[in-house]
Amino acid sequence: MEVILKKDVEKIGKAGTVAKVKEGFARNFLFPHNLAVPATGEALKKLELEAGLKSAQDAKARNEAVSAQARLSSLTLTISALTQGEEKLYGGINTGDISSALKDEGFSVDKNLIDLAEPIKSLGIYEIPIKLHPEVTAKLKLWVVKK
Numbered sequence: 001m002e003v004i005l006k007k008d009v010e011k012i013g014k015a016g017t018v019a020k021v022k023e024g025f026a027r028n029f030l031f032p033h034n035l036a037v038p039a040t041g042e043a044l045k046k047l048e049l050e051a052g053l054k055s056a057q058d059a060k061a062r063n064e065a066v067s068a069q070a071r072l073s074s075l076t077l078t079i080s081a082l083t084q085g086e087e088k089l090y091g092g093i094n095t096g097d098i099s100s101a102l103k104d105e106g107f108s109v110d111k112n113l114i115d116l117a118e119p120i121k122s123l124g125i126y127e128i129p130i131k132l133h134p135e136v137t138a139k140l141k142l143w144v145v146k147k
Contacts, residue, residue: 001026002039004047009035016047016054065133068107072130072138077101080147083123092119093144098128102140120144 001023005013009030013019018039021030030036037043079101082090099111115129115137128140 003030003036004039004043005030005036007035016051018044018047062133062135065136068132069136069138072107072109072132072140075105075107076141076143077105078143078145080145081123083146087122087124089121089123089144092121094119098140098142 002018002020003026005015005017005019008014009019012021019036021036026036026038031038077098079093079097081093084090095111095114095116098114098116099109102109109130113131115131120126120142123144123146126142126144128142130138130140132138
């Protein structure tokens, strides 16, 4: 039996795809848990319309991410922090600090999009990657200076 998946199902497929499954599995598990619908002609037409709409939205989001990438890549952000000597920071600079500094500059970037492996613990110049879209990553230049 062919079904259209509404949500991702492990070992079966991703949401929005047509999958071939046994009739009992579809009737007893997928349909009652609202994970799939039967692949009828009407449902397939609806799937095509949704796929076209989703691709248009994805293209728009990618274009917005590319324009934001250009603006962020040209930005140089400076954060001042307390130090414990010459180079070592008292505490550290994390994604939340970078996100709030970007907000002060007029950019609304979620802290989860900032790809920082570990907090910054010393003064210097850093290049911070920001994932704006699965295909678009901006490089932000960050200066950490003594307060």
